[in-house]
Amino acid sequence: xxxxxxxxxxxxxxxxxxxxxxxxxxxxxxxxxxxxxxxxxxxxxxxxxxxxxxxxxxxxxxxxxxxxxxxxxxxxxxxxxxxxxxxxxxxxxxxxxxxxxxxxxxxxxxxxxxxxxxxxxxxxxxxxxxxxxxxxxxxxxxxxxxxxxxxxxxxxxxxxxxxxxxxxxxxxxxxxxxxxxxxxxxxxxxxxxxxxxxxxxxxxxxxxxxxxxxxxxxxxxxx
Amino acid sequence: xxxxxxxxxxxxxxxxxxxxxxxxxxxxxxxxxxxxxxxxxxxxxxxxxxxxxxxxxxxxxxxxxxxxxxxxxxxxxxxxxxxxxxxxxxxxxxxxxxxxxxxxxxxxxxxxxxxxxxxxxxxxxxxxxxxxxxxxxxxxxxxxxxxxxxxxxxxxxxxxxxxxxxxxxxxxxxxxxxxxxxxxxxxxxxxxxxxxxxxxxxxxxxxxxxxxxxxxxxxxxxxxxxxxxxxxxxxxxxxxxxxxxxxxxxxxxxxxxxxxxxxxxxxxxxxxxxxxxxxxxxxxxxxxxxxxxxxxxxxxxxxxxxxxxxxxxxxxxxxxxxxxxxxxxxxxxxxxxxxxxxxxxxxxxxxxxxxxxxxxxxxxxxxxxxxxxxxxxxxxxxxxxxxxxxxxxxxxxxxxxxxxxxxxxxxxxxxxxxxxxxxxxxxxxxxxxxxxxxxxxxxxxxxxxxxxxxxxxxxxxxxxxxxxxxxxxxxxxxxxxxxxxxxxxxxxxxxxxxxxxxxxxxxxxxxxxxxxxxxxxxxxxxxxxxxxxxxxxxxx
Numbered sequence: 001x002x003x004x005x006x007x008x009x010x011x012x013x014x015x016x017x018x019x020x021x022x023x024x025x026x027x028x029x030x031x032x033x034x035x036x037x038x039x040x041x042x043x044x045x046x047x048x049x050x051x052x053x054x055x056x057x058x059x060x061x062x063x064x065x066x067x068x069x070x071x072x073x074x075x076x077x078x079x080x081x082x083x084x085x086x087x088x089x090x091x092x093x094x095x096x097x098x099x100x101x102x103x104x105x106x107x108x109x110x111x112x113x114x115x116x117x118x119x120x121x122x123x124x125x126x127x128x129x130x131x132x133x134x135x136x137x138x139x140x141x142x143x144x145x146x147x148x149x150x151x152x153x154x155x156x157x158x159x160x161x162x163x164x165x166x167x168x169x170x171x172x173x174x175x176x177x178x179x180x181x182x183x184x185x186x187x188x189x190x191x192x193x194x195x196x197x198x199x200x201x202x203x204x205x206x207x208x209x210x211x212x213x214x215x216x217x218x219x220x221x222x223x
Numbered sequence: 224x225x226x227x228x229x230x231x232x233x234x235x236x237x238x239x240x241x242x243x244x245x246x247x248x249x250x251x252x253x254x255x256x257x258x259x260x261x262x263x264x265x266x267x268x269x270x271x272x273x274x275x276x277x278x279x280x281x282x283x284x285x286x287x288x289x290x291x292x293x294x295x296x297x298x299x300x301x302x303x304x305x306x307x308x309x310x311x312x313x314x315x316x317x318x319x320x321x322x323x324x325x326x327x328x329x330x331x332x333x334x335x336x337x338x339x340x341x342x343x344x345x346x347x348x349x350x351x352x353x354x355x356x357x358x359x360x361x362x363x364x365x366x367x368x369x370x371x372x373x374x375x376x377x378x379x380x381x382x383x384x385x386x387x388x389x390x391x392x393x394x395x396x397x398x399x400x401x402x403x404x405x406x407x408x409x410x411x412x413x414x415x416x417x418x419x420x421x422x423x424x425x426x427x428x429x430x431x432x433x434x435x436x437x438x439x440x441x442x443x444x445x446x447x448x449x450x451x452x453x454x455x456x457x458x459x460x461x462x463x464x465x466x467x468x469x470x471x472x473x474x475x476x477x478x479x480x481x482x483x484x485x486x487x488x489x490x491x492x493x494x495x496x497x498x499x500x501x502x503x504x505x506x507x508x509x510x511x512x513x514x515x516x517x518x519x520x521x522x523x524x525x526x527x528x529x530x531x532x533x534x535x536x537x538x539x540x541x542x543x544x545x546x547x548x549x550x551x552x553x554x555x556x557x558x559x560x561x562x563x564x565x566x567x568x569x570x571x572x573x574x575x576x577x578x579x580x581x582x583x584x585x586x587x588x589x590x591x592x593x594x595x596x597x598x599x600x601x602x603x604x605x606x607x608x609x610x611x612x613x614x615x616x617x618x619x620x621x622x623x624x625x626x627x628x629x630x631x632x633x634x635x636x637x638x639x640x641x642x643x644x645x646x647x648x649x650x651x652x653x654x655x656x657x658x659x660x661x662x663x664x665x666x667x668x669x670x671x672x673x674x675x676x677x678x679x680x681x682x683x684x685x686x687x688x689x690x691x692x693x694x695x696x697x698x699x700x701x702x703x704x705x706x707x708x709x710x711x712x713x714x715x716x717x718x719x720x721x722x723x724x725x726x727x728x729x730x731x732x733x734x735x736x737x738x739x740x741x742x743x744x745x746x747x748x749x750x751x752x753x754x755x756x757x758x759x760x761x762x763x
Contacts, residue, residue: 022315025337026241051337058335072452075421077389082349089341109385113419117335198419 011064014057021057025050048094055125059188062118066191073115073195080110080142080149086120087140091127100131105141112142112149114196114222119151122189126153126218129185133157134215147201151220159209160216189220198223226348228255231277235260236267236294237313238286242336246280249340253347264289264297264522271303278347279304281330283314289522290488292328297524299328306365307358309350313338356387360394367735370751373398389415396427403744405434422452426461433465441465456486463495472503480508490519497533509537528554528564529604535571544575551575563603566595570614589618596623605635606644613648624653632658632665637703637740673704676712685716701740706733710750717757730754 028050032043065071084104088095095102123140130138134155141152164183186205193203201223211217233255237243243260250258259274261267264285271279279298283291291312298304312330331350334342354361360379363372376395380388392415399408409431415424429444445462448455459482466475479496486492497512513534520526531554538547551568558564569592576585596603596611603611608631615624628645635641642662649658672695680688692709699705713730717723731754737747 018315022336026239026245029245030241054337070453072454076423077419079386082345085345086342089339089345092339092341111385113421117333 007064007067011061014060014064018054018057021050021054025054044093044096051090051093052125052128055121055128056184058121059125059184063188063191066195073118073192075113075115075196077111077113078116080106080112081108083114083116083120083123084140084142086116087123087127090120090124091131094128094131099136100134101137102127102131103137103139105139106143110142110144110149112222113198115192118192118195119220119222122185122192122220123151123153125185126189130155130157130216130218137213139213145221147198148221148223151222153216153218154211154213155215156211156213157215159211159214160207165207165209186218193220193222196222226253226344226351228253228278228347231255232257232274233259233278233280234267234270234274234276236262236264236279236281236285236291238262238282242282246338249338249343252340253344262286264291264294267294268297268301268303268524271298272301275303275305275308277305277308279308279310280334281310281312283312292488293490293523295328295330296490300524306361307354309347309354311346311350353387353390356384357390357394364398367739368731369398369401369735369738370755373402393423393427396424400427400430400434402738402747403434403742404748405431405744409435422448422455426455426457429458430461433461433468438465438469442469454485456482456489456492459485460492463499467499472499476500476503476505476508483512487515488519490516490523490525493519494525494530497530501533501537504540506537506541510534510541513537526557528558528561528567529607531557531564532567532571535575539571539575539578544578547571547575562595562599563607566592566599566603566611567607569595570610573614573618586618589614593620593623596627601630605631605641609645609648613652616652628658628661629665632661633668634699634701636662636665636669636699637701669699669702669704673708676708680712680715685712688712689716700736703737703740703742703746706737706740707742707746707750709733710737710754714750714753714757717754722757722760727754727757 025047028043028046032039035043062071084106088102088104091102094100127138127140130153134157137156139152139154141154143150143152164186186207190205193205196203203220203222205221206219208217209215228250233250235243235246235250235258237246237260240262243262247255247258247260259270259276261270267279267281267289270276281291281294285291285294289297291314295310295312298310304310309332310330311332311334313334313336315336331354332346334346356379359375360372363369363375373395376391376398380391380395384391392411396408396411396415399405399411409428412424412427412431415421416428425444425448429441429448432438432441432444442462442465445458445465448458449462452458459478463475463479463482466472466478476496476499479492479499483489483492483496493512493515497509497516500506500509500512513530516530517526517534520530531550535547535550535554538544538550551572554564554568569588573585573588573592576582576588592611592614596615608627612624612627612631615621615627628649631645632642635645646658646662649661672691676688676691676695679691689709689712692705692712695702695705696709710730710733713726713733717726717730730750734747734751734754
């Protein structure tokens with residue numbers, strides 16, 4: 001048998017799945033029109049899950065390209081408020097579903113150098129995860145800390161499991177089949193954080209359970 | 224969300240029917256009333272010819288033959304987008320791949336599917352705010368008034384708006400290069416880079432080195448950028464230019480070839496590759512690139528008879544005259560009423576028949592070319608006219624050839640690269656001293672005209688002097704000295720007479736022309752400052 005190039009195979013499969021997902025989303029929109037307001041929650045949930053799958057596939061594709069050295073981030077100066085606004089806008093469907101609150105916080109004219117599409121995508125996934133594991137609220141706050149701009153996501157859930165509290169995110173944690181927790185979001189965010197470089201400083205992430213609300217706390221440092 | 228789209232004309236370009244409906248639904252809920260949809264790139268261009276849109280939302284992966292990037296390229300090329308219009312590219316992919324295909328035309332923003340109402344409304348709002356903020360700069364740029372644009376840019380920077388600061392600095396640096404003040408641009412880019420290593424600023428520094436003639440430095444910068452950002456197409460494009468400027472066509476070709484491999488959908492890059500490969504006799508590459516250009520050109524406003532003629536010529540050079548004739552047939556079919564196409568075709572036909580030993584047919588085709596040349600000569604591209612001059616000479620019509628070469632040298636005396644092409648052609652076909660003598664004679668004529676005009680001016684005959692230079696400009700629209708003298712005299716005239724807005728406009732138009740043809744900043748800036756003082760005087 002010929003050796004199988006799994007990464008190439010995976011990349012083309014992802015393209016196919018993405019196309020199907022696109023079709024599925026279009027169908028969903030059509031379906032939505034049948035219902036009058038208020039639309040059933042199941043529909044919103046479907047939309048949300050499709051969105052999440054799309055995000056993950058995009059991350060996989062980017063990781064694939066980074067692996068092939070075909071990827072470099074598009075770094076520019078961005079207003080942090082705008083990035084947060086984008087994340088909130090993307091999460092609006094899910095937020096409208098239930099009783100979970102997403103609070104965003106940052107200084108008015110805080111700016112940071114980053115690839116806003118990448119960072120937005122990563123934050124979305126992580127906020128998303130936080131929403132799944134929290135009880136009532138998620139706080140996304142950004143502040144300047146020395147030479148870094150720090151994006152912080154805190155929730156009031158049970159906190160990260162032991163396997164996600166490592167400091168080496170390059171090592172993909174074993175998939176926990178019981179919780180379905182893969183750590184892919186963290187792996188992706190850590191990878192793209194490291195593509196943000198200024199002088200001898202590089203971006204990185206940390207995880208702990210020191211949330212001011214008693215749950216998990218994630219932090220992304222960008223130089 | 225505060226945005227209200229009631230008064231905006233919006234075009235939605237999307238091939239998927241349900242996506243289209245979703246967009247209409249979202250835009251409608253934001254107040255949009257004037258919504259036009261197009262399901263293909265070709266229909267989109269038609270729609271933009273009928274209406275001037277404020278906002279265009281364009282899907283990148285359009286079914287059919289045009290991509291979203293081609294729609295944007297064509298819209299800009301045909302000037303269908305108003306200066307203050309917003310063009311947003313919508314895509315299922317990551318931004319990276321789209322940026323790849325763009326050369327000069329970048330959309331105002333990218334949006335990644337799926338799009339929610341909130342997302343769309345914030346993006347449109349942001350783009351609108353940015354466009355409004357920059358309107359004063361962009362309007363002046365659009366009219367070619369680069370000094371005024373730069374002035375507005377500096378004024379906006381003084382207000383210290385952190386959000387727009389970097390964007391303004393980028394525009395400022397680009398404008399500073401436009402007016403030819405390279406040292407100042409260098410300083411601007413260095414200041415930005417001191418703060419942060421940003422690829423566009425590094426690229427800017429490379430272009431400054433290029434314009435200052437430091438090609439080694441420029442090449443090193445562009446190469447470094449490509450190592451760090453393998454998909455940064457602009458760095459490749461500049462690298463090619465720098466190699467060319469150094470006279471190293473082989474290196475230029477190999478860089479351009481890598482760029483085309485990365486972005487095979489870009490018609491302009493393919494075209495450039497075809498011509499360069501043709502020039503350096505890399506016939507296999509030329510063949511492949513011309514074929515790609517013709518294929519891409521089918522759906523593009525950038526299609527040109529020169530592509531077909533180029534491919535036919537490659538066949539001819541590869542000893543396949545019959546294939547060449549087939550391509551000429553296609554050329555004749557596609558561009559039936561285009562005099563340029565007919566001339567190109569006739570010229571090549573004559574050459575092909577000569578190669579085949581068919582003297583009578585060759586003579587017949589040459590006859591056709593001569594007639595067309597007499598009818599349209601001045602309106603044809605200069606490269607084509609040079610080619611025509613060669614054919615005239617080879618067919619024994621020395622007088623017509625002399626006349627054409629004289630005119631070509633006269634109108635392009637300041638274009639070093641093209642003068643070099645003329646010299647090469649003359650050296651190969653006519654004789655070693657021919658071009659040298661011709662250039663000497665043209666320079667002398669020019670000097671005489673300038674002296675004559677300046678003398679009249681010194682004698683106080685301003686009207687007579689203006690008359691001399693106006694006639695000179697009509698015949699030599701791109702000559703540096705003539706334009707410069709013209710502006711000087713108008714400004715002197717303004718000093719000694721009462722304020723006259725018409726004269727100011729005229730002088731400004733000549734200054735813009737001078738910038739456009741790349742005259743150095745050192746020669747223009749003082750004149751612009753003087754002109755500005757009249758402008759301010761009339762305003763008060």
